[in-house]
Amino acid sequence: MSPVVDIIIADDHPVVLAGVEKTIEACAGCRIAAVAQSVGGMFEALRQYHCDIVVCDFSFCGDPEPDGLMMLERLARSYPHVRIIVLSQHDDLIRVKRIMTIAAGFVSKTTGIACLPDAIEEVLGGCKFVDTRTAKLLLGHMFERQKDGFGDEPLTMREMEVMRLYSRGMTVTEIANYTRRSLKTISAQKQSAMKKLGARSDVELVDAFKIAEGSGNL
Structure with missing residues (x-):
C-alpha cells in the first residue's frame, strides 16, 4: 500500500484555498493535513502536523510576518524535507527564476490550478515543475538573453x-x-x-x- 502524501495549503485568498483543496482532494493518495491563511498559520501547521508538500502563495497581503523569498528561505531552512510548490499570481520571469532556486514547483494562478496534480507527482519524484505556460515563457526568455548576450x-x-x-x-x-x-x-x-x-x-x-x-x- 502506497504511503499517504500529507499536504499543507497556505493562501490568504479563501476562494483560492477552496479551489486548491478541491483539486488536491481529488488526487489519489493525497491528504490535506492543514489549511492556513497566513505565514504564521502555515508555520504553526508545520509544527503541529506531518507534511510532505507545502502548496503556498508567494505573497500574503498585510501579513505581519515576512513573505516572498524570505518566507521560502525560512521554510526550506526549517523544513528541508518538505517540498515546496509556489502557487502565485506573481509570475514575472525574474521572480519565477529566483523562486525556483528554492522551491520544487511553481504554478501560476494566471494559468490555473488544474496542473497541481502533475506538480505534486513531479516534485514527489524529485523533479522540478513549472506550469506549461510559464515554462514556455522562461524558455523564450532564455533564448532572448542568449541572443542579446x-x-x-x-x-x-x-x-x-x-x-x-x-x-x-x-x-x-x-x-x-x-x-x-x-x-x-x-x-x-x-x-x-x-x-x-x-x-x-x-x-x-x-x-x-x-x-x-x-x-x-x-
Whole structure:
C-alpha cells in the first residue's frame, strides 16, 4: 500500500484555498493535513502536523510576518524535507527564476490550478515543475538573453556596491560623488549589472537586484 502524501495549503485568498483543496482532494493518495491563511498559520501547521508538500502563495497581503523569498528561505531552512510548490499570481520571469532556486514547483494562478496534480507527482519524484505556460515563457526568455548576450555571470564587488546604492534611491551622479569614481565608470557598472541581471528598465533592474540579493544569488 502506497504511503499517504500529507499536504499543507497556505493562501490568504479563501476562494483560492477552496479551489486548491478541491483539486488536491481529488488526487489519489493525497491528504490535506492543514489549511492556513497566513505565514504564521502555515508555520504553526508545520509544527503541529506531518507534511510532505507545502502548496503556498508567494505573497500574503498585510501579513505581519515576512513573505516572498524570505518566507521560502525560512521554510526550506526549517523544513528541508518538505517540498515546496509556489502557487502565485506573481509570475514575472525574474521572480519565477529566483523562486525556483528554492522551491520544487511553481504554478501560476494566471494559468490555473488544474496542473497541481502533475506538480505534486513531479516534485514527489524529485523533479522540478513549472506550469506549461510559464515554462514556455522562461524558455523564450532564455533564448532572448542568449541572443542579446545576457549571461549568468555574477556581479563584481563594484557593481554590487553601485546597485546597493542605486536601489536605495541614489542617482548615478550621487553614487559617483559618494564613491569618488567618475560618472562614466558608475554608468558603465550600472549598465553591466543590468545586462547580467537581464533587466530592460531601471524598475526591472532594481527589482531584479533586490530579488537576487535577498535570495543570496549574487
